[in-house]
Structures are given as C-alpha cells and as structure tokens.
Amino acid sequence: MAWFRKKSKHKGKDEGLDDNLWVVCPDCKTHVHRDEWYAAPKVCPKCVFHERLSARERLDITIDPGTFHEFNQDISTSDPLQFTDGKESYFTKAEAAKGRTGLNEAVVTGSGKIDDQTVTIAVMDFRFLGGSLGSGTGEKILLGADYALRHRRPYIVFSASGGARMHEGIVSLMQMAKTCAGIARLHKAGIPYISVLTDPTTGGVSASFAMAGDIHIAEPRALIGFAGRRVIEQTIRQKLPADFQTAEYLLEHGFIDIIAHRRDMRNTLSRVLRYWKR
Amino acid sequence: MAWFRKKSKHKGKDEGLDDNLWVVCPDCKTHVHRDEWYAAPKVCPKCVFHERLSARERLDITIDPGTFHEFNQDISTSDPLQFTDGKESYFTKAEAAKGRTGLNEAVVTGSGKIDDQTVTIAVMDFRFLGGSLGSGTGEKILLGADYALRHRRPYIVFSASGGARMHEGIVSLMQMAKTCAGIARLHKAGIPYISVLTDPTTGGVSASFAMAGDIHIAEPRALIGFAGRRVIEQTIRQKLPADFQTAEYLLEHGFIDIIAHRRDMRNTLSRVLRYWKR
Amino acid sequence: MDAHQDFDQELKNIEGKIAELTRLSADDSVQFGTEIAQLEKKKADLEKTLYASLSAWQTVQIARHPQRPLLRDYIENIFSEFIELHGDRRFGDDHGLIGGFATIGDRRAVLIGHQKGRTVEDNVKMNFGMASPDGYRKALRIMKLAEKYRLPVISFIDTPGAYPGLDAEARGQAEAIATNLAAMALLEVPMLVIVSGEGGSGGALGIGMGDTVMMLSYAVYSVISPEGCASILWRDGAKAPEAADALKITAESLKKLGVVDEIIPEPLGGAHRDPRQTMENVKTALLKGLKKHARFSPKKLVETRYEKYADIGRWKNWW
Amino acid sequence: MDAHQDFDQELKNIEGKIAELTRLSADDSVQFGTEIAQLEKKKADLEKTLYASLSAWQTVQIARHPQRPLLRDYIENIFSEFIELHGDRRFGDDHGLIGGFATIGDRRAVLIGHQKGRTVEDNVKMNFGMASPDGYRKALRIMKLAEKYRLPVISFIDTPGAYPGLDAEARGQAEAIATNLAAMALLEVPMLVIVSGEGGSGGALGIGMGDTVMMLSYAVYSVISPEGCASILWRDGAKAPEAADALKITAESLKKLGVVDEIIPEPLGGAHRDPRQTMENVKTALLKGLKKHARFSPKKLVETRYEKYADIGRWKNWW
Ligand SMILES: [Zn+2]
Ligand SMILES: [Zn+2]
Numbered sequence A, B: 001m002a003w004f005r006k007k008s009k010h011k012g013k014d015e016g017l018d019d020n021l022w023v024v025c026p027d028c029k030t031h032v033h034r035d036e037w038y039a040a041p042k043v044c045p046k047c048v049f050h051e052r053l054s055a056r057e058r059l060d061i062t063i064d065p066g067t068f069h070e071f072n073q074d075i076s077t078s079d080p081l082q083f084t085d086g087k088e089s090y091f092t093k094a095e096a097a098k099g100r101t102g103l104n105e106a107v108v109t110g111s112g113k114i115d116d117q118t119v120t121i122a123v124m125d126f127r128f129l130g131g132s133l134g135s136g137t138g139e140k141i142l143l144g145a146d147y148a149l150r151h152r153r154p155y156i157v158f159s160a161s162g163g164a165r166m167h168e169g170i171v172s173l174m175q176m177a178k179t180c181a182g183i184a185r186l187h188k189a190g191i192p193y194i195s196v197l198t199d200p201t202t203g204g205v206s207a208s209f210a211m212a213g214d215i216h217i218a219e220p221r222a223l224i225g226f227a228g229r230r231v232i233e234q235t236i237r238q239k240l241p242a243d244f245q246t247a248e249y250l251l252e253h254g255f256i257d258i259i260a261h262r263r264d265m266r267n268t269l270s271r272v273l274r275y276w277k278r
Numbered sequence C, D: 001m002d003a004h005q006d007f008d009q010e011l012k013n014i015e016g017k018i019a020e021l022t023r024l025s026a027d028d029s030v031q032f033g034t035e036i037a038q039l040e041k042k043k044a045d046l047e048k049t050l051y052a053s054l055s056a057w058q059t060v061q062i063a064r065h066p067q068r069p070l071l072r073d074y075i076e077n078i079f080s081e082f083i084e085l086h087g088d089r090r091f092g093d094d095h096g097l098i099g100g101f102a103t104i105g106d107r108r109a110v111l112i113g114h115q116k117g118r119t120v121e122d123n124v125k126m127n128f129g130m131a132s133p134d135g136y137r138k139a140l141r142i143m144k145l146a147e148k149y150r151l152p153v154i155s156f157i158d159t160p161g162a163y164p165g166l167d168a169e170a171r172g173q174a175e176a177i178a179t180n181l182a183a184m185a186l187l188e189v190p191m192l193v194i195v196s197g198e199g200g201s202g203g204a205l206g207i208g209m210g211d212t213v214m215m216l217s218y219a220v221y222s223v224i225s226p227e228g229c230a231s232i233l234w235r236d237g238a239k240a241p242e243a244a245d246a247l248k249i250t251a252e253s254l255k256k257l258g259v260v261d262e263i264i265p266e267p268l269g270g271a272h273r274d275p276r277q278t279m280e281n282v283k284t285a286l287l288k289g290l291k292k293h294a295r296f297s298p299k300k301l302v303e304t305r306y307e308k309y310a311d312i313g314r315w316k317n318w319w
Helices: A034-039 A055-062 A090-101 A135-151 A166-189 A229-236 A247-252 A262-273 B034-039 B055-062 B090-101 B135-151 B166-189 B229-236 B247-252 B262-273 C009-026 C033-052 C056-063 C071-078 C120-129 C133-149 C166-170 C173-186 C201-205 C226-234 C237-247 C251-256 C275-294 C298-311 D009-026 D033-052 D056-063 D071-078 D120-129 D133-149 D166-170 D173-186 D201-205 D226-234 D237-247 D251-256 D275-294 D298-311
Strands: A022-024 A031-033 A107-114 A117-124 A155-161 A193-202 A215-218 B022-024 B031-033 B069-071 B107-114 B117-124 B155-161 B193-202 B215-218 C081-085 C097-104 C107-114 C153-159 C191-200 C212-216 C220-222 C262-264 D081-085 D097-104 D107-114 D153-159 D191-200 D212-216 D220-222 D262-264
Touching: A022 A034, A031 A034, A055 A107, A055 A117, A055 A155, A055 A262, A090 A166, A107 A135, A107 A262, A117 A135, A117 A262, A135 A155, A135 A166, A166 A193, A166 C173, A166 C201, A166 C220, A166 C226, A166 C237, A166 C298, A193 A262, A215 A247, A215 A262, A229 C166, A262 D081, B022 B034, B031 B034, B055 B107, B055 B117, B055 B155, B055 B262, B069 B135, B090 B166, B107 B135, B107 B262, B117 B135, B117 B262, B135 B155, B135 B166, B166 B193, B166 D173, B166 D201, B166 D220, B166 D226, B166 D237, B166 D298, B193 B262, B215 B247, B215 B262, B229 D166, B262 C081, C009 C033, C056 C220, C056 C226, C056 C237, C071 C097, C071 C107, C071 C153, C071 C275, C081 C133, C097 C133, C097 C275, C107 C133, C107 C275, C133 C153, C133 C173, C153 C201, C166 C173, C173 C201, C173 C298, C191 C201, C191 C275, C212 C251, C212 C275, C220 C237, C220 C251, C226 C237, C251 C262, C262 C275, D009 D033, D056 D220, D056 D226, D056 D237, D071 D097, D071 D107, D071 D153, D071 D275, D081 D133, D097 D133, D097 D275, D107 D133, D107 D275, D133 D153, D133 D173, D153 D201, D166 D173, D173 D201, D173 D298, D191 D201, D191 D275, D212 D251, D212 D275, D220 D251, D226 D237, D251 D262, D262 D275
Parallel strands: A117 A155, A155 A193, A193 A215, B117 B155, B155 B193, B193 B215, C107 C153, C153 C191, C191 C212, C191 C220, C212 C262, D107 D153, D153 D191, D191 D212, D191 D220, D212 D262
Antiparallel strands: A022 A031, A107 A117, B022 B031, B069 B107, B107 B117, C081 C097, C097 C107, D081 D097, D097 D107
C-alpha cells in the first residue's frame, strides 16, 4: 500500500534515455545501447536490474504472437466507499490512471499460448495505481481462475503490486480471500497454478494469490515481502539486511522455487508446464 | 538407540527406597513418603520428576478397571539378522528381557475404556530392551492402528523408547515406515490418533509414530528428541541448552500440544477424546 | 494513546462521583439517594449524547480500549471448557494467536483467535496480538484438526495486524497468510468469525474467512490502520480521524458493504462498560450460528463460502 | 577415512602402470603391448579376488568412495532435463536434499534426493548430504506437487543420516521425518527409491518409502552407522567392521530381508570404476520401474505400498 510515496528506481521509459541511442540503467547508471536494452527487454546487462514492464509488454514477451484473447476488458474500478482523501477523490485518481495507462484495471487477463501450450494468464500492471488490489483486480483474477478451472488450463499470474488498494477499504482486503478461494479450487482440481513474482510484490498481494502457487518463479532482485521496510525498521528498531525482501533473500528462506532472468522466463514457464499430466 | 550406555536417573524401583517408608527422589534427592510417591504415581512432589512406569503400571492408571483386553500377547521378538555383538547374542539378550519384565515385546497393546470411552491403546515399556522398536513392537503397534481403523476407535500410543532396535537392523528401521503407514490410514479415515510422549522418546520412535499425532501430549520434563545429546555436541562442538530436548523445550518450539502432569493425564485424554464426533 | 479517555472523561467523572456517594451511603450515617439519582440521570443523558453518533475514530478508541474484553475473557466466561493446543509443528508456539478445543453451551468446537495482553508483560509475550507465521500455521493446523474431528471453527479476531518484524518476514508472513486463505476456502466444517476488537488487515483475515462473519458493534475492521492510511494519503498521521471515517471501518458500514453478516450489539459506550452483557450477546450469537451451520453438508458449506467471497466486490454489484 | 584405498591400493598401482605404459606406447618409438596385456590380466585376476567376496565393511568403503557418482552426476548423465525447485515454504532451502521436475528417457517425473558434495566447499554447503527438517519438508512439498501433477517420484538416497544439529532438533527433525513417512504411505503416485550410496537410517528412510526400492550392488543401507553401532554395542568404534557385518547392510542381505526389491549391478569394484556403465544400469532400472508402476491406479498403488510395508517384519515371517 506504500506505492504512493515509494522513491522508485523505476522512472519510466523515457527518463532513462540519454539520447536516442543509449539508455542509462536506473540502478547502476551504466549506459546501455537501446537495442540491447529493449531486446532484453529492459534488463541491465551489467547489474541485472529488471525495469518494470507494463502488462502489455509482459504479454508480448510471454505469449505466442496472435494467440492472446483478453477477458473482461470492461471490468474497471469500483468506488464502494465513495473514497476521498480530502484533496482528491478515488474516482478522479482512477480516471487519471485509466487515461495514463489505457487500462481499466491493474490487471490484464486472458487466454493464450506459451510455446504452443494453452494457458490462462493474468498480468498485473504496476503503473495502474501501483498495481493495487481493487475489487476489479480481484474480480478479474478470480474470473481467470474460474476459466482455468472450467477449461482445465494451467493458470499463470504475474504479480506486480504494492498491495491492497486502500481506497476500496475492506472490499479490497476481501479480494485477498476471494482470489485465494479461486486458487484453492485449482489446487483441489489438480490444475497447475504458477505464480510469477515481479518487482514489486508486497502487502496483500504477496499475502494472497502470489504466495499460493504450486511453483513460485521470481525475477532477479524483485522486491517481495509482506510489511514495508520502513514499518519493520520502526517496529524492530534495527537495520535490515541489504538483500532483505529481495527475490534472492526469499529463495534462500525457502519461498521461491526459481529465479528466472527475464530472457529465460517464457522458456522456464514452457518447460515447467510440460510436467503437468492433464 | 543409546539406551545401553545411558547413565539414567531412573534406577529401578527399589534402589530409591531409603527404608520402607520413604522414597528418595532420584533427581532432587528429596525424601518422599512412599504413599505419596506411589499415589502420584512415582512423581516427585517437589521437582516434578516423573519416574518411568512399566506398561502395566501405565495401563493401571489410564484404563478403567476391568475394561482392558490385551491384543497379540504372543507376538515376541524376532531375530532376522541372527545378530550377535561378539559377546552376547540378541536372542539371549531378548530372552533375558522377557524373563526380567514378563513381557514378550516392548509394547503392550489392547482395547479398553478411558472414562467410559472405548479406545485402542498401545503402551511402550522402556524396561524391555530400552523400549526399542523391534519388528514385534512395530507389528503390535500397526495391528493396534489396524484395529482402531476397523472399529473406528481412537488410538492412543504412549511412547517410551530409545529408538530403533539395532539388533534387528534394517528390519527395525522399516518399522518406522510400517507404523506410520498405519497412522496415516487413521488420519485419512478421520480417526483420532493421540500420541503421548513419555521419558524418553528418542531416535526412530520420535521420528515416526510418536511425532505423527493429531495431538501430542507429553509428561513434564520427558526427554524427547531425534539425535542423541552426545552426538549433537560432537557434531556442532558447542554446549546445548540445559532444557534441550525436554518436553518443555519442544512445547516452546511448537511440537507438543499439551504437557500433562501424570495425575492429570487420564483426565486430559478423556476430555480431548470427547471432541471427536464419530 | 489515551484518546479513548478524551471523549468519555466527563462520563468517568460522573461515574466516579456516583461510586463515591454510593460508598458513603453504605455506612448508613448519611444518605445521598437523591444526589445519586440525579447523577445517574445525568450519566444516562450524557451517554446518549456521547455514543449516539460516534465518529469512526471514536469507535476505534473503543475497539482498542484497554478494558475491552479480550479473548481470554471470552474463554473464561462463555466457554465451559477450553483445552489449549500449542505449536505449529514447524518452528514455535505463538502466544499472540492461540487455539484449542472449546465447549460453548452444548456445542463442541475448535476455537482460534488473537490473544492480546492487558499487562505490559503479557503484551510482550503475546506481541500485542500481532501474530507471526508460526501463529498462522498453528491456526491452520488446528483448523485442519477441526476438519478431521468434524468440529466447527470459531475464530476471534482482535489484532492490530500481522507482526511486521524481520523474523516474521524471513519465516514467510505472506506465505502463511496466503496458505491460510486458500485452506479456509476449502475447509469442510463451519467457520464462524467474530471481529471482537481490532480487525487489522491481512493479520485479521488470515484467520477470518467465515461462513458467518460477526462483528461487535464497536469493533472495527480495516484494510489498513487509520494512522497508516492518514500518513500515506494525507501525509500526516494526525489525520487518522479523517482516514478512519473515509475507510468505512465500523460494523454498520461493513455490514452495508456485505463483508459482515451480523452485528452483535454492545452496551452503550462499549463492551468494557458491561463486559458480562457483551459476552452474553456473543454467546447467543455464536450458539445461533453454530446451530444454523450444523445443518449443512461439507460440500454445501464450501460451495456457499466460495460464492460468498466470490461475490464481494463483484463488479456489477457497484454499477 | 582413506580405508577405501587400503584394500584396492594394489589395483591402483597396476592401473597406474598400465596407464603409463599406454602413454609411452602412444609415441610409436616403443611398444609395450605384451607388458600391458600381462598387467591387464593381472588386474582382472586381482579384481576378482578382491571384489568377489567383499566384507560388509569393504562395501561401506565403496559406498562412501569419494569418486562414487553423486546425485548431480546422475542428473547430468541420465536425465535429459532437471528443473530444480527450491525451498520448504517455511524456513529455508536445504542444499543437502534437493528436488525438482526431471525427465528420463521419455518419462517425466519428480526427482528428490540427497546431495553430497565432492569438494570441501560443496560439502559445507550441502552438509555432507545430511538433511535438515527444511530438506525433508521441501521433499514433502515436492512429492505433494508430484501428486497434484500426477507424476511419479524418483528418490535417490545417499546420506550418512539426518543432520544431528541443535537447529535441526529445534526445528523438528523427528517431526519432519515422521510426517514424511505418513505422507509417503498415502502418496497417490508411484514412488521409486534408489539407494545409490549410503542409506543412513531415518535420514534415508525420510524420503525412502517406495513401491520399488532399488539398491546399487555396492551401496549400503543401515539402521545405524557401523561405527555408531560398534561404539555402542562393542564399546569400541574400531569394531566397525564387525558391526557392519552383523548389521547386514549390503544389498544382497537387504534383498533377502525383503527391504530391497531389486539390486542394480555395478561394475566390479564399484560405480566409481565405471560411472557411465553404472548410470546406464540405473537408467534402465528406473525406466523399467516407471513403466511398471504407471499401470496402477492411485488406489491400487497406495494399497500395495501399505501391504508391502505392513509385511516387513511380520511376526510370522520369521517363525
Ligand atoms: Zn544496471
Ligand atoms: Zn524430585
């Protein structure tokens, strides 16, 4: 839920451009030729920094061309609390997000093929209100699970979220329960559910569908955790380890199965999917 | 498996007697009136030291009088390896144990009532070759589970064992798998399985049926652990905490549900049993 | 954190006076019957004024009131038996989230819930009711035991949130809560949830997916603490009252939002003003809930629970 | 611990000479064909003498031989794909017990197994193949995943035993192994076990309940290490050879005892003398086992496995 104040290294695709030929890595400041940068895509060849991707960019590098069919594109934000923080209403904020991103919600869902294997897929988009879990987000993720269940297709969810969407209050919190109920049905029915955790996957999203997978795949150096770093430091009054809440830290502590470089992600998914005997 | 060399505080029932009226607590050396000592029974009122009980003594204070029916009393030790340690054969050792204890194996099993609730019960006897898990022991425990399953009766096992019986080699080790297979069936069928861990429950017995209960009840200060203290100290080259591998230590670390004083044990079992809706 | 006293300080003064006069009246030499009656009247009027239209923030103060009944009070007063079970069989035994077999009226059940302390010492032990992964895993183990023994689960929620500590993160706070959510969705026994005090975000929900979710009338339940929300959205923690209001965290708001099924009434001013009556109300509600859900087959229970949660925030509901 | 060299030192000397003569022969100026042939003959005779009737203790040395193929060698050589999965989702990722998806021939499976290291550095990381509770819990998670994906499980056993450490005890080594035993008994997919090196007591069995248990011909499997047994029963660790013999820990003895279903042949002298042939033998045995068990329904598998284990040490079997 801390996506508003977060001083992010991710500065958007244009700011990193030095001139038209070079991209400056937002993390290590290395100059990377733009062809190399976008081929990776958006991964620094030197420090393996993985710049965030939009949902469309992610789908482009994951799903076989021409096979993606989007679900429920019309599902959008709801404002159950008629929320306003005094300066700005949630409604206004959401409208702005829609205009900026061309999306109606923080997740894009649909059906498509990965290396010729049909899957149901949901990809979160951090640009849309920090990828927060609103009722529309939860609804789309649940409907995806539901589709995967009915058609007996593996379900793959790419997470990228600061957590719950506090403007939707308790209704947002309940999306944790709602999405997990959908995932639980997949587990019971023996349908693969693969969770891919990308930077960042925190708060209520980490504590629901993102951490309930058969297999947890993370991108290198992705921030993954429940509580915010600052809250923890205030609570325990001590400094946290440098790699705290990184994908690598979670791998070491037993919560991530595989860390896959972005260029290997599609192939990793494809290989894993072949182990399911439908 | 270390029961041979163990310098035990448990010195047998007569050594602790000062004269006919007083018992000296083997641990804190308090003089306890023999009526109080045997009424507890065999618990020091000062330091709560629980002297080990024989299987018969345990059954006497656990099962409603006149309701116990023993199973498979004839099952005895087997000698699959024709084992001898050079000085003495396992056969001789086992015969001696039988003579000394009046038992044919390290466990007594049967059916009986606890506070009017019919249960299947197995009680290990540490005096019989250190309560070690031989093929006869495993067989009786499995047959108990089998009976509990067929008659849909809760199964209660009191453990007291140094671990596997090395004189039966691999056949002893396999009793861990065998007994757990029986327990697994109870879990699947929704039949309660309550494990009561008494001093000592270590090695292969701790790593099989004793730690596979719905509910784990321990006697105070009982030694419970997998590896022997000396082996661990040699491995890690550091001193172990004083309370290491006690019931209290295991409670703190999440492996024991309830520590029940011997005088409360029967009542605790009775109360717990009433929660099962058959 | 003594805000709870700010708005009912006057009431406390009057109550103090009544107590004093009553004490003086007891030795027979002087009688203050009239004065007492006047004060009682004044108190009743004031209560109505004070509590008739509490702000959300004032409700938060009541929900956090140091004298508010805690889980242990409910256990002692409305359950005739509680056999506590310990440990997650993995790592430890969380004292801030407890569970065990429990009997209420003529019904046997499994009880789980957050356990706050009242003393500083207790609160250190119980971590102010902020559970660790070990707590959520213990709760899960006990829920699965309930399933095996075919007992309904009663879950009491009263937590500021899951513990935000280094160890809790390292041992998988997120995974523990996520796993519980998936497991509760499939639990084949009735699950009754009572938000009895603070319902703090994922830490509350981690044991809180119920067939019936009940809430005490002065309890609160929120996706984030009002302070946290204020410091993020208003960039000023002092705006907590505004945030509390905006977040719609009171029982009545939550019932309208379809997240709470039933409100259990508290005495005017809060449970701490008449704990016994409050606990009686909870007992009645629980017995009613247990009776109601005992009728359903496991299959029906799980299906209904799924539909219930799938329905929260259904897109068309708001349009 | 160089006892393995004691009894085949002579063989090594001859092999050294053969290699040297072969090298010298390579430059054409001198030829040692006759000498080499003689040495080869001498070597073959010696091998027969040495390995024809190995003592149990000598077999232990072979099973622990530093050049003996390790799990990683099998993975690299007989599996066409291995996707390692990490972590127990509770506490950590044990490097001494690994697992993941694996393909062998045309069969997909899940592979778990103890992972020893060959270098000091690796062995520190992998704790000499002595797994912690985290390892057993990871293995269990992966076995349950196999069940969900309907894949057979292949388990490689090569461990001195479960790790006897303070942390391992504190996190429940006993509970972890016990839970695995109960879970393996009900696992609804085929489970093939291969004792490839050292089968060390509960640490081995913790991933070792199989529908078919196979054992390499020079592997050992025992309830306790010969050294441990000797120091307890003989009160002298140096009596390990006697203990090894008494414990009946070789493949042949174990097959007679009904604990091992199948012996996979190794080249004379041990797997390290021809790793490639050994691994081929293992591959053949695995493919045969996978084919055989693929026929059975989950129900049938579980029933047969139960009967199999219930039968080990059946009282009447010995009488
Ligand atoms: Zn960089
Ligand atoms: Zn004493």
